[in-house]
Amino acid sequence: MTITEQKAAQRKAGIAARRALSDTERTRSNAALCARIMALACFKKAENILLYAAFGGEADLSALAVEAARQGKTLAYPVCGEGFSLTAAVPGPDGWEVGLYGIRTPILSRSEVLRPDQLDLVLVPCTAFDAVCRRVGMGKGYYDRYLPRCTRAVKLGVAFEAQRVDKAAVDVYDEKLDGFVTEGGLYFGSDTTDVPPNIYAFHRYTRNSTFPSCTQV
Numbered sequence: 001m002t003i004t005e006q007k008a009a010q011r012k013a014g015i016a017a018r019r020a021l022s023d024t025e026r027t028r029s030n031a032a033l034c035a036r037i038m039a040l041a042c043f044k045k046a047e048n049i050l051l052y053a054a055f056g057g058e059a060d061l062s063a064l065a066v067e068a069a070r071q072g073k074t075l076a077y078p079v080c081g082e083g084f085s086l087t088a089a090v091p092g093p094d095g096w097e098v099g100l101y102g103i104r105t106p107i108l109s110r111s112e113v114l115r116p117d118q119l120d121l122v123l124v125p126c127t128a129f130d131a132v133c134r135r136v137g138m139g140k141g142y143y144d145r146y147l148p149r150c151t152r153a154v155k156l157g158v159a160f161e162a163q164r165v166d167k168a169a170v171d172v173y174d175e176k177l178d179g180f181v182t183e184g185g186l187y188f189g190s191d192t193t194d195v196p197p198n199i200y201a202f203h204r205y206t207r208n209s210t211f212p213s214c215t216q217v
Helices: 003-019 023-039 041-045 062-070 142-149 212-216
Strands: 048-050 074-080 086-091 096-098 104-106 111-114 121-124 154-158 179-181 185-187
Touching: 023 041, 023 062, 023 154, 023 179, 062 074, 074 104, 074 111, 074 142, 086 104, 086 142, 121 142
Parallel strands: 048 074, 048 121, 121 154, 154 179
Antiparallel strands: 074 086, 086 111, 096 104, 179 185
16 A cells, blocks of 8 residues: 555544444543553643644643643644644633644634744644654645744644554655644654654653653653
């Protein structure tokens, strides 16, 4: 199969896997992955966070959003625009609509817009991923175009373990993330000598651990 065909197959399988979770599994997994993210120093230190409104069975960050807001953090959500552009928008109280692709989205005219270089932490959804932090998205490239502009942010993928594959189908245009968080553990890659400046890379991925070094993120 070509890379395009592999991506399509992994995307379809990943979406099916996350949608197949029972209500009990989903509730438990969402709580666990939110707790893992909130335990990281990159979350604790972050003032401006770009997250997402869950759609199509994606890992739900609602509990994290509530706690982050309680702590006074600024929360932005992605708005997809023309030319596959992405904007980080902080919605006001009446600043939501059902936007492109049926996703709950901020209304730009009723939102504050954050520049990419203002973000401290970006939480990215996916359809499939692997242990070395390669990501398969929905295929439009919104995040792949946007993430290189987030020059000071830690960029973490968020997914369920059911979406993990042995090797994600990616090409040169796909952005590799600093890490991935699931209900089962944290992944920070192992096949590169380029250690990201704002995160500690591990020699191997590890699951079900407290990750003492992760407090340095």
